[in-house]
Amino acid sequence: MRIAVITGASSGMGKEFAIKLEQQHNFDEIWVIARRADRLYELKEQLGDKVRPISLDLTKDESLNKYKEMLESEKPEIAVLVNASGYGKFEAFENLSLEDQTGMIDLNAKALTAVTYLSLPYLKKGSEVYQIASLSSFQPVPYLAVYGATKAYVLSFTRAVGAEIRKKGIKMMAVCPGWVKTEFFDRAVVKEGVITYFNQFFTAEQIVKRAMRDMKKGKDVSVCGPKIRAQVLLTKLLHHRAVMRIWMWQQKK
Ligand SMILES: NC(=O)c1ccc[n+]([C@@H]2O[C@H](COP(=O)([O-])OP(=O)(O)OC[C@H]3O[C@@H](n4cnc5c(N)ncnc54)[C@H](OP(=O)(O)O)[C@@H]3O)[C@@H](O)[C@H]2O)c1
Numbered sequence: 001m002r003i004a005v006i007t008g009a010s011s012g013m014g015k016e017f018a019i020k021l022e023q024q025h026n027f028d029e030i031w032v033i034a035r036r037a038d039r040l041y042e043l044k045e046q047l048g049d050k051v052r053p054i055s056l057d058l059t060k061d062e063s064l065n066k067y068k069e070m071l072e073s074e075k076p077e078i079a080v081l082v083n084a085s086g087y088g089k090f091e092a093f094e095n096l097s098l099e100d101q102t103g104m105i106d107l108n109a110k111a112l113t114a115v116t117y118l119s120l121p122y123l124k125k126g127s128e129v130y131q132i133a134s135l136s137s138f139q140p141v142p143y144l145a146v147y148g149a150t151k152a153y154v155l156s157f158t159r160a161v162g163a164e165i166r167k168k169g170i171k172m173m174a175v176c177p178g179w180v181k182t183e184f185f186d187r188a189v190v191k192e193g194v195i196t197y198f199n200q201f202f203t204a205e206q207i208v209k210r211a212m213r214d215m216k217k218g219k220d221v222s223v224c225g226p227k228i229r230a231q232v233l234l235t236k237l238l239h240h241r242a243v244m245r246i247w248m249w250q251q252k253k
Contacts, residue, residue, distance in 0.1 A: 001076040003029045007058060007085040007115060009043065010034035012182030013132060013175075014084030016204035020212065021080060022047045029076070033058070033067070034085065058085050058111035059103060068118050078122040082130040083112045088147035088188045101146045108150035113157065125169035128215050131158040133174040135228055138235040139243045143251065151176075155221070162220050174221050175211045178228040180204055196250050200227065 004021045008014030009032035032040050033054045040053030056063035086108045089100045137155035141148035155174045162172035181201045207224050214222035223229050
């Protein structure tokens with residue numbers, strides 16, 4: 001059985017990946033994972049019977065065990081894996097709860113690592129792995145301190161593991177978007193942590209289309225939009241102290 005697995009498929013970029021993959025590939029099943037079962041069943045209604053809703057909270061060990069057991073019992077070939085589950089909270093480090101701080105690490109870094117690890121034996125030559133990182137992967141970001149650090153982890157992890165498994169013909173790529181109009185912001189904005197969004201907002205479709213194009217080209221990092229690419233270049237040219245100073249000035253801190 002040839003499948004695609006998408007975490008975070010109940011909204012935003014994960015959902016967009018599900019829509020695009022259903023259109024473009026010949027999968028026996030598309031496993032869509034997130035907590036909100038109703039959204040996943042809506043997606044099944046929209047895209048058809050190949051979609052298999054799997055309601056899991058990936059911050060819980062029992063959810064990761066359930067995913068492991070499903071793989072062991074069905075032994076699918078995972079042709080595409082997308083790790084899009086994630087959240088961020090924008091606020092001063094001291095003002096966020098410990099639960100929120102460690103929750104971001106549990107979902108954005110630990111769960112992504114675990115899902116990748118558990119999926120690895122089922123990836124074959126030609127399989128593709130999309131790991132959703134962020135523009136904040138490239139620099140320390142005050143007021144997104146923990147979120148940015150988790151995304152720096154995703155970028156580093158993806159490139160390193162990608163280099164290890166390339167010889168097996170498996171492609172792994174970090175997707176690093178700037179701001180994207182999704183439900184992410186319903187959860188992210190806390191009081192006055194981040195007050196200015198200088199860059200343009202992208203649509204989930206723009207990010208996913210670009211990521212799929214970059215995957216075909218064999219890139220290990222996908223950055224959508226010339227302004228965002230320029231910003232990434234600046235984070236490589238300037239001292240990170242200067243990059244953070246510009247961000248703080250933008251945020252009037
Ligand atoms: N939007 C942006 O500006 C932006 C920019 C750069 C990177 N990103 C990253 O892109 C990825 C996708 O975000 P998005 O913008 O598409 O936001 P989104 O619409 O809020 O999607 C986040 C997804 O993660 C799932 N999720 C949240 N907590 C979960 C949990 N405990 N277990 C399993 N799934 C969980 C959500 O589903 P449920 O709530 O149903 O569980 C949802 O499907 C995230 O990793 C985010 O950090 C976003």
